[in-house]
Amino acid sequence: MASYSLDETDKKILSFLVKNARTPLSEIARECGISGAAVHQRVAKMETSGVITGSRMVVKPAALGLNVCAFINVTLSEDNKYAEVVNALKHVPEVVECHFVTGRAAILVKVFCFNNEHLMDVILNTVQRIPYVNSTETMLSLDTAFERQVWVKEYKSTSFRLSNE
Numbered sequence: 327m328a329s330y331s332l333d334e335t336d337k338k339i340l341s342f343l344v345k346n347a348r349t350p351l352s353e354i355a356r357e358c359g360i361s362g363a364a365v366h367q368r369v370a371k372m373e374t375s376g377v378i379t380g381s382r383m384v385v386k387p388a389a390l391g392l393n394v395c396a397f398i399n400v401t402l403s404e405d406n407k408y409a410e411v412v413n414a415l416k417h418v419p420e421v422v423e424c425h426f427v428t429g430r431a432a433i434l435v436k437v438f439c440f441n442n443e444h445l446m447d448v449i450l451n452t453v454q455r456i457p458y459v460n461s462t463e464t465m466l467s468l469d470t471a472f473e474r475q476v477w478v479k480e481y482k483s484t485s486f487r488l489s490n491e
Contacts, residue, residue: 330375335360339368340378341478347381392438394445395467399431400459407458408432414456420448431463 332340335358342354351369355362372378387395402411408426415421415435423436435453439445445464453462 330371330377332372332377336368336372336377337478339365340372343369343378343381344475344478387438391440394439394441395470396437396439396445397465397467398435398437398449398453399427399429399463399465400433400435400453401430401461402432403458403460405432411456411458415453418448418452420444420452 338358339354342349342357351365352362355365358365369378387393400411402408411433412424412426415424415433418437420437420439421435422438423434425434426432427434437445437448439448449462449464453459
């Protein structure tokens with residue numbers, strides 16, 4: 327990955343794209359006071375350097391019938407087998423996030439399932455059968471208070487402020 331240092335204009339561009347990746351580059355250019363071509367070039371450089379790793383549509387899991395969200399703490403029988411366990415978890419379609427964490431567990435995964443029976447099947451017949459998985463502890467999410475993309479400081483403000491957005 328190439329090295330790329332973000333300047334204030336790049337941060338302005340990112341703040342718009344994080345809020346809405348479909349914002350027309352011409353609109354971003356107008357707000358930033360530069361040409362559309364300049365915005366396009368900057369976005370391309372940020373993509374090439376790995377600052378921007380893609381854009382995607384976000385689908386609400388419930389729209390697909392995935393009504394159960396859970397977090398599973400996974401402890402390993404051998405700490406040095408982390409990469410192998412993560413590789414196996416990549417092949418479990420219900421797993422949408424996987425984190426290497428501190429604490430008693432080594433791995434935290436986020437899963438979406440159709441119902442509790444589906445979740446139980448994923449835990450017992452998939453996750454717990456992965457070699458080197460020693461134990462699991464599952465927490466059900468009762469509600470998602472909010473979700474958001476990584477925070478990009480808005481260029482119009484130099485401090486945090488509460489808003490009605």
